[in-house]
Amino acid sequence: MDSDVLSFVRISGLSAALGSLVYAVGDVLLLAPKVGPTSGAPLAIDTVSRPELRRRAALLANLSILPPRRLIWGGLLGVFAAPLVLAGVFQIYQGLRPAGVAWALPPALLFAYAIAIGPFVHGSFIYLGETAQALRAGGPTREVLFRSLQRQHGVMQLGYAVIFLCTLVASFWFSAVVASGRTAFPAWMAAVNPVVATLAWLGAKRALPQRARDCTEGAGFNIAYVIFFALTTATLW
Secondary structure, eight states, rough: OOOOHHHHHHHHHHHHHHHHHHHHHHHHHHHHTTOOOSSSSOOOTTTTTTTGGGGGGHHHHHHHHHHHHHHHHHEEEEEEEEHHHHHHHHHHHHHHHGGHHHHHHHHHHHHHHHHHHHHHHHHHHHHHHHHHHHHHOOOOTTHHHHHHHHHHHHHHHHHHHHHHHHHHHHHHHHHHHHHOOOOSSOGGGGGOOEEEEEEEEHHHHSSSSSHHHHHTTTOHHHHHHHHHHHHHHHHOO
């Protein structure tokens, strides 16, 4: 790489690591109720009569007790951080490019697509939380609010599914190309991608003190991105 491209590669990687860190802070604000202020008793959901909400009952209960300002900024931090993370796709592409455009472009585009969808899902927590809090307050519109909550949850699940699929394919494509030895990354980086980093974090987290686990609740995916972009930046520096 010439000096100008290398400078942009470094800047994009640092930007992505910073953006991922900001994203993780947003995750903690939204998903770590044991950290910071909460208010009132959580929303109780009858998961027998509403089995479609069984897997998300705890999440909805936690969102229902977040102060409005915390809920709003938890969602917005991810929205504001996403462009910083998206800049890291340039670094990924440049690192893979020696293997050929046909091998470098697809995973870069898939990462870009997943990152671009992320702000919608992250910001949607604001409205999911607002609906959960309205339900907690009760009133004659409770059944209408529950139907709205179910629709909102379904939309978020669809967004998550696309992000997961794109990230999964992009991660293992990235690793396969790096393993070929034809990229600017060292061969050992084939063992590092966002999916592997997430699994490694979840495993390592068990060894952390309870307070540390509480303070990083829900932030594992973006902590993995911090690790991933820190390593891609360091290896291309």
